[in-house]
Amino acid sequence: MMEDGPGMLLPLMLKGVELTPKQDNRVHEIMVAHRATFRTLFNQLRAANEELADKLFAAGEVQPEDLRPQIEQITRLRQQLLQEGLKIALEVRGVLTPEQRAKAAQLKERVRALRVDLRNLLTEFE
Numbered sequence: 001m002m003e004d005g006p007g008m009l010l011p012l013m014l015k016g017v018e019l020t021p022k023q024d025n026r027v028h029e030i031m032v033a034h035r036a037t038f039r040t041l042f043n044q045l046r047a048a049n050e051e052l053a054d055k056l057f058a059a060g061e062v063q064p065e066d067l068r069p070q071i072e073q074i075t076r077l078r079q080q081l082l083q084e085g086l087k088i089a090l091e092v093r094g095v096l097t098p099e100q101r102a103k104a105a106q107l108k109e110r111v112r113a114l115r116v117d118l119r120n121l122l123t124e125f126e
Contacts, residue, residue, distance in 0.1 A: 009108060010089060016107045017100040030091045037084055045077040 014027060052070040056062060093101065 013104040017103045023095050026095045034088050041081050048073045
């Protein structure tokens, strides 16, 4: 999962900053407004990944140039998903108070530290 980009942290941050009911409603509206676009992009990405897998594991020879159209489509779709996710994050960020944004930054640092600790722990077992 792409090293858990900023969008993956959003639900955790929203729980941790204690939204007011009004803010919670606004965040819900933002999510609903983007849901259809996300669903469409994810479905297109899934189909493109399946098409790539079909070509990659087909009988016969496969050259890199045979896969280029699927790779380019997957890259475009991932870029669109990233851009859509950033739109959401910025809209949600606009709902937060400066204090809530500061608390979200603290939570993000805690998550980062936990990830470092986990990586270090897992490295010990290699």
